[in-house]
Amino acid sequence: MKSTAAPAENPLFEALRMFGRNPSALAGMLMLVIVLGIALLGPWFMPADPFEITAAPLTPPFSEEAWLGTDYLGRDVLMALIHGGRATLLVGVVAALLSVIIGITLGAMAGYYGGRIDAMLMRVTEFFQVLPALLFAMVVVTLFSPTLITVTLAIGIVSWTGTARLTRAEFMKVRGLEYVRAERAIGARDARIIWKVILPNAFPPLVVSATLAIGASILFEAGLSFMGLGDPNQMSWGMMIGSSRQYVLSSWWAVTFPGAAIFITVLAVSLIGDGLNDALNPKLRDR
Amino acid sequence: MRTFQLTLSRLLQGLALVFAVVVLNFVLVHAAPGDPVETIAGASGGMSAELKAELRTQYGLDKPLPVQLGVYLGKVLSGDLGYSYFFNLPVAGLIAERVPATLLLVMTSVLGSFVIGTVLGVLSSRKPNGLLSQLINTLSLVGFAAPVFWTGIMLVLLFASALPLFPVSGMRAIDSAGASGFADMLDVLHHLVLPALTLGLIYLAQYSRLSRASMLDVLGSDFIRTARAKGLSNRVVLYKHALRNALLPVITILGLQFGNVMAGAILVETVFNWPGLGRLAFESVLRRDYPTILGVLLFSSIIVVVMNLLTDYCYRLIDPRIKAS
Numbered sequence: 086m087k088s089t090a091a092p093a094e095n096p097l098f099e100a101l102r103m104f105g106r107n108p109s110a111l112a113g114m115l116m117l118v119i120v121l122g123i124a125l126l127g128p129w130f131m132p133a134d135p136f137e138i139t140a141a142p143l144t145p146p147f148s149e150e151a152w153l154g155t156d157y158l159g160r161d162v163l164m165a166l167i168h169g170g171r172a173t174l175l176v177g178v179v180a181a182l183l184s185v186i187i188g189i190t191l192g193a194m195a196g197y198y199g200g201r202i203d204a205m206l207m208r209v210t211e212f213f214q215v216l217p218a219l220l221f222a223m224v225v226v227t228l229f230s231p232t233l234i235t236v237t238l239a240i241g242i243v244s245w246t247g248t249a250r251l252t253r254a255e256f257m258k259v260r261g262l263e264y265v266r267a268e269r270a271i272g273a274r275d276a277r278i279i280w281k282v283i284l285p286n287a288f289p290p291l292v293v294s295a296t297l298a299i300g301a302s303i304l305f306e307a308g309l310s311f312m313g314l315g316d317p318n319q320m321s322w323g324m325m326i327g328s329s330r331q332y333v334l335s336s337w338w339a340v341t342f343p344g345a346a347i348f349i350t351v352l353a354v355s356l357i358g359d360g361l362n363d364a365l366n367p368k369l370r371d372r
Numbered sequence: 373m374r375t376f377q378l379t380l381s382r383l384l385q386g387l388a389l390v391f392a393v394v395v396l397n398f399v400l401v402h403a404a405p406g407d408p409v410e411t412i413a414g415a416s417g418g419m420s421a422e423l424k425a426e427l428r429t430q431y432g433l434d435k436p437l438p439v440q441l442g443v444y445l446g447k448v449l450s451g452d453l454g455y456s457y458f459f460n461l462p463v464a465g466l467i468a469e470r471v472p473a474t475l476l477l478v479m480t481s482v483l484g485s486f487v488i489g490t491v492l493g494v495l496s497s498r499k500p501n502g503l504l505s506q507l508i509n510t511l512s513l514v515g516f517a518a519p520v521f522w523t524g525i526m527l528v529l530l531f532a533s534a535l536p537l538f539p540v541s542g543m544r545a546i547d548s549a550g551a552s553g554f555a556d557m558l559d560v561l562h563h564l565v566l567p568a569l570t571l572g573l574i575y576l577a578q579y580s581r582l583s584r585a586s587m588l589d590v591l592g593s594d595f596i597r598t599a600r601a602k603g604l605s606n607r608v609v610l611y612k613h614a615l616r617n618a619l620l621p622v623i624t625i626l627g628l629q630f631g632n633v634m635a636g637a638i639l640v641e642t643v644f645n646w647p648g649l650g651r652l653a654f655e656s657v658l659r660r661d662y663p664t665i666l667g668v669l670l671f672s673s674i675i676v677v678v679m680n681l682l683t684d685y686c687y688r689l690i691d692p693r694i695k696a697s
Contacts, residue, residue, distance in 0.1 A: 208388075211385075211389065212389055212392050212393075214676075215389050215393070215673050215676045215677055215680070216393065216396075216669075216673055216676075217632060217634070217669065217672045217673065217676065218632075219638055219639075220638065220653055220665075220668065220669050220672055221669060223638075223653065223654075223657050223665070224400060224657075224665055224666065224669055225400070227657050227660060227665070228400055228401070228403075228404040228662075229404060229405070230405075300516070300517065304519055307519050307521075308519065308520075308521065308639055311519070311521050311639065311642075312638075312639070312642060312654055312657070312658075313658065314657065323519075326519075326521065326522060326525070327521075330521075330525060330643070333525055333528065333529065334529075334533050334540070337529050340522070340525050341526070341529075344518075344519060344522030344525070344526070347519050347522065348517050348518050348519065348522065351516070351517040351518075351519075352513060352514070352517035355513055355516055355517055356513070359513075
């Protein structure tokens with residue numbers, strides 16, 4: 086849909102410009118770039134093992150041996166922070182991607198075909214909504230031993246229902262519209278109509294929901310590794326909080342910094358998501 | 373008659389969902405690598421060969437899979453959720469023992485944040501761009517982004533360590549055994565403040581934002597303009613006309629979430645050593661106590677189904693326009 090003021094302008098370009106004029110969205114972008122930079126490049130510059138003991142246990146922060154202090158075992162908090170970002174971000178992004186792929190596929194099929202297929206797929210969606218997500222993920226991860234892959238799969242499998250419902254609603258809205266009927270009249274196959282004709286039109290709300298899904302998956306991963314259900318060989322922010330929480334009264338830094346890292350990352354992603362929402366769905370603003 | 377039919381079909385749908393969870397439990401245990409008996413026995417270690425053999429006949433593991441599923445279903449239907457080898461107790465009893473603590477925590481935080489959130493939402497809807505509205509926007513961003521277990525620990529650092537106002541963890545003081553009813557109640561309430569606050573903050577963020585949006589939505593509609601044109605006072609319009617309608621979506625979310633909050637309390641209960649269902653789930657996962665964790669999963673799913681049915685029913689009672697969907 087084009088605005089009347091600038092009829093020739095590319096809507097994508099217009100959305101980008103609106104996004105660029107939104108200060109909180111830009112702040113989120115900046116925060117995310119910093120976090121990503123540290124998480125992706127940091128371990129390359131400081132390749133030491135984050136599990137290694139480097140100083141006396143419970144060294145307070147801002148000291149010479151350890152800038153952000155050490156935990157109860159004497160592991161460097163800064164080092165763990167730099168190395169812990171990769172697992173958290175990787176699992177968060179891949180799990181969100183997985184949930185979006187499942188959600189879009191099932192939602193598109195339900196919304197496009199309707200009828201019996203819709204009813205069946207909606208039962209499946211309801212089932213996964215009834216299942217307590219965190220609890221189910223805990224069961225799956227413990228049964229199949231915690232690795233990066235099982236954790237990612239578990240999160241992806243429990244968090245696609247929202248995307249599916251959203252996609253279904255979008256498809257039902259446009260399924261009967263003229264341009265879709267025209268496409269069908271010239272004999273286009275279902276797959277083409279679903280992926281090439283309807284889906285691009287449903288994109289704006291889906292992009293926003295995918296962004297928010299990344300934030301939710303990061304929190305999910307952090308929660309699992311906080312409970313000791315992350316990959317034990319992979320340092321992560323949630324794991325840092327979980328392993329140090331017994332000693333929090335004598336080492337606040339070992340818990341506060343990794344938590345702040347999660348908080349900043351998720352905040353950045355949601356600011357970007359809000360900005361995208363304003364830019365892509367201008368009619369829905371103030372919701 | 374029509375309502376009855378609808379209720380019945382909803383009830384059957386709910387039952388089907390619970391049935392599916394039971395089957396899923398069964399499939400999970402069998403899909404996991406290794407022998408199901410080892411899985412059921414878990415890492416509880418010292419299980420003797422006789423006990424394992426007994427388990428094998430008890431679960432009918434020497435029979436084909438469909439028969440095994442039947443045996444399992446029969447057990448669940450008769451309220452037998454299996455036996456926890458870690459706690460040395462039947463799982464159903466364990467769960468029943470833990471429900472009150474979780475219920476207390478969840479009720480306090482959800483109802484508290486519902487009341488405060490609605491008040492904030494209504495107040496802010498009077499000035500859509502005012503200070504309170506901005507506060508709610510910030511609160512909802514922060515409430516979403518802060519990991520709940522971290523918020524809990526930060527509150528402990530602030531209000532139990534730096535300012536020793538509240539206890540660090542637990543539900544009762546260690547030396548309080550045998551305290552009288554009233555003193556015991558005060559003790560529990562004292563322990564409840566921080567965990568309820570931690571859990572409540574997330575929902576406060578959601579409810580205030582939701583009720584604000586809902587109020588703004590309703591305030592823009594024709595019947596509000598009519599009410600104002602009749603010369604009704606601002607208060608009557610706001611509270612008698614607008615709020616009643618604006619509350620509907622909030623109540624729906626409240627009901628739908630309530631079931632999920634039970635399981636969502638896992639992280640908060642873990643942080644505060646709150647002796648509820650979530651902590652039981654955490655403990656049994658750590659000990660690979662599968663009968664218990666599967667029991668908690670099934671129980672929580674049933675709660676969600678029941679709450680969804682109740683919400684649906686209440687919603688139709690409150691809003692007569694919704695006959696069927």
